[in-house]
Amino acid sequence: MDELPExxxxxxxxxxKAAEDEDEDAIKELTQxxxxxxxxxxAITLKKLSLLVMDGEEEMTQGWTGVAxxxxxxPFKVLIEGLAAGMSLIGKKYExxxxxxxxxxxxxxxxxxxxxxxxxYMKKDESSRSKAVTVVIGTVEGDVHDIGKSLVKTxxxxxGFNCVDLGNDVPASRFIEAAKKNxxxxxxxxxxxxxxxxxxxxxxxxxxxxxxxxxxxxxxxGAPITAGYAVQIGxxxxxxxxxxxxxxxxxxIFDFPSESVRWD
Amino acid sequence: xxxxxxxxxxxxxxxxxxxxxxxxVITGSTMVKEYIEKSRSSWPDYxxxxxxxVNTASLMHTDAGLDNIVLPFGMFIExxxxxxxxxxxxxxxQPSVRSFFSKPEEVKYDNFLEDKFVKTTLEAIKLAKxxxxxxxxTAFLVAPITLTGDLMGxxxxxxxxxxxxxxxxxxxxxxxWLSIALEINRVYAxxxxxxxxxxxxxxxxxxxxxxxxxxxxxxxxxxxxxxxGDFVHHLGCPWELHICGDTVPIIEGMASTGADCLxxxxxxxxxxxxxxxxxxxxxxxxxxxxxxxxTEEQIIEETRAGLDSGAKASxxxxxxxxxxxxxxxxxxxxxxxDWSADNL
Numbered sequence: 001m002d003e004l005p006e007x008x009x010x011x012x013x014x015x016x017k018a019a020e021d022e023d024e025d026a027i028k029e030l031t032q033x034x035x036x037x038x039x040x041x042x043a044i045t046l047k048k049l050s051l052l053v054m055d056g057e058e059e060m061t062q063g064w065t066g067v068a069x070x071x072x073x074x075p076f077k078v079l080i081e082g083l084a085a086g087m088s089l090i091g092k093k094y095e096x097x098x099x100x101x102x103x104x105x106x107x108x109x110x111x112x113x114x115x116x117x118x119x120x121y122m123k124k125d126e127s128s129r130s131k132a133v134t135v136v137i138g139t140v141e142g143d144v145h146d147i148g149k150s151l152v153k154t155x156x157x158x159x160g161f162n163c164v165d166l167g168n169d170v171p172a173s174r175f176i177e178a179a180k181k182n183x184x185x186x187x188x189x190x191x192x193x194x195x196x197x198x199x200x201x202x203x204x205x206x207x208x209x210x211x212x213x214x215x216x217x218x219x220x221x222g223a224p225i226t227a228g229y230a231v232q233i234g235x236x237x238x239x240x241x242x243x244x245x246x247x248x249x250x251x252x253i254f255d256f257p258s259e260s261v262r263w264d
Numbered sequence: 265x266x267x268x269x270x271x272x273x274x275x276x277x278x279x280x281x282x283x284x285x286x287x288x289v290i291t292g293s294t295m296v297k298e299y300i301e302k303s304r305s306s307w308p309d310y311x312x313x314x315x316x317x318v319n320t321a322s323l324m325h326t327d328a329g330l331d332n333i334v335l336p337f338g339m340f341i342e343x344x345x346x347x348x349x350x351x352x353x354x355x356x357x358q359p360s361v362r363s364f365f366s367k368p369e370e371v372k373y374d375n376f377l378e379d380k381f382v383k384t385t386l387e388a389i390k391l392a393k394x395x396x397x398x399x400x401x402t403a404f405l406v407a408p409i410t411l412t413g414d415l416m417g418x419x420x421x422x423x424x425x426x427x428x429x430x431x432x433x434x435x436x437x438x439x440x441w442l443s444i445a446l447e448i449n450r451v452y453a454x455x456x457x458x459x460x461x462x463x464x465x466x467x468x469x470x471x472x473x474x475x476x477x478x479x480x481x482x483x484x485x486x487x488x489x490x491x492x493g494d495f496v497h498h499l500g501c502p503w504e505l506h507i508c509g510d511t512v513p514i515i516e517g518m519a520s521t522g523a524d525c526l527x528x529x530x531x532x533x534x535x536x537x538x539x540x541x542x543x544x545x546x547x548x549x550x551x552x553x554x555x556x557x558x559t560e561e562q563i564i565e566e567t568r569a570g571l572d573s574g575a576k577a578s579x580x581x582x583x584x585x586x587x588x589x590x591x592x593x594x595x596x597x598x599x600x601x602d603w604s605a606d607n608l
């Protein structure tokens with residue numbers, strides 16, 4: 001933003017304040033003023049949104065999402081190139097050890113707050129979008145910790161995946177039911193505790209017994225889970241963290257048969 | 265050469281930074297399925313029956329050869345006693361806290377010591393002391409940040425831990441929750457020490473860099489842990505501090521709390537941790553899962569690696585998994601004894 005003319009930077013600063021104060025009238029007025037300068041307001045808005053999500057600035061993210069809506073931007077573009085891009089930025093920092101879980105959580109809250117505002121506009125566009133790849137996600141039975149699982153879900157969502165979140169303490173059979181019902185591409189299981197790790201192979205076994213194993217990618221993760229354990233129980237991968245999970249799945253689906261072939 | 269010590273003497277010597285006859289082997293939790301079955305305890309009664317609990321927990325000492333007996337089973341007593349919902353788990357799954365409060369005013373703890381699970385802990389401590397005077401009887405309590413997380417919900421704790429660093433109003437909110445957790449900590453710790461606990465083992469799992477910012481740990485958690493730690497010392501009891509995850513970024517802070525030893529898990533580089541902690545003993549950091557499915561060679565190798573790197577007691581990363589087997593626990597204890605014979 002530093003490279004923008006001073007006048008525009010001043011307007012952006014005023015917009016930040018109006019957004020923080022949740023002053024809708026001021027946001028409208030400033031949006032008009034920004035447009036009047038002839039600046040590329042769409043580009044500015046996308047950039048602002050990604051930075052605000054990265055910093056976990058919930059109110060300001062909502063305010064700038066309001067700007068995007070007001071100027072009639074494509075909501076899908078706002079989601080992917082603004083909100084989700086910000087989540088990816090903080091995800092990368094986390095991956096590189098430059099950010100911590102609380103930063104991911106507040107960024108996630110900011111992203112979802114913007115997504116909530118966009119939701120009514122997104123619906124109108126659904127018909128023109130290709131169906132997203134579905135991931136069934138949950139924390140295994142006996143474990144109520146779901147912060148890690150929710151972060152994986154957030155980053156998968158930010159990368160365009162459709163997540164069916166089963167929550168925590170999920171029995172093995174529910175993963176299978178949900179995968180079948182949603183013709184999912186992947187199952188993602190997490191656990192924080194060594195005590196509940198044994199629930200993961202149960203799910204893989206059930207998939208094998210029902211002849212479904214080849215239809216799905218299986219990701220396992222959480223503090224006690226290692227790559228060796230994933231191999232041992234017949235899962236496909238144990239990504240190091242939430243960002244790696246999203247990156248791995250993005251790559252893996254390229255070589256994976258489409259859902260119509262798999263679930264036919 | 266130090267003459268043979270009892271388990272209790274050995275652990276207390278380690279905490280007091282004095283020579284030991286062999287390196288102590290200690291744990292932070294003792295709910296093991298095989299021992300529950302062997303002692304004929306039954307679920308979920310062993311959580312609220314002091315005799316059953318001691319009969320099971322003591323097998324870690326009498327059968328496996330660990331130096332401490334840890335009570336109670338799991339980190340749910342404080343939450344249960346103040347009315348939060350707890351799922352009791354199974355014979356192989358420890359209980360877990362399922363709900364949280366929406367504001368500090370909702371937390372009521374006037375009758376804390378009357379709760380049946382709190383009473384069980386206190387009775388179990390007394391019973392273990394009477395039956396096993398040579399073992400280091402250890403009360404396993406939830407430390408202030410983790411208890412604060414139980415009160416407000418772990419995700420809320422994580423988010424507030426970053427917000428409070430930037431806004432005074434949010435910091436006040438954090439302190440309001442934390443002061444309640446500390447008050448509960450004080451009431452429970454005092455009762456445990458009065459019941460005869462030799463050591464208080466404080467698990468501050470949620471103070472981990474996996475969940476809160478290291479900056480928050482230094483600004484908020486260290487003073488809180490120090491406050492409760494000083495209180496425990498004032499009662500005449502030593503205390504251990506455990507924090508989960510890779511704690512290297514906060515080891516210096518952990519050491520500054522006055523804890524008598526720092527327990528770290530397998531994610532921590534032991535050599536680095538012991539260097540940072542200087543004269544404060546660091547204990548750990550054998551991978552818990554090895555007690556469930558590790559080979560003899562793996563158990564021996566990891567145990568020796570931790571001790572070679574400066575661990576002052578051998579301990580499993582973050583507690584003993586319920587599916588641990590007695591033969592593996594014994595292999596671990598023997599590995600420590602063998603290392604001690606070679607190195608002390």
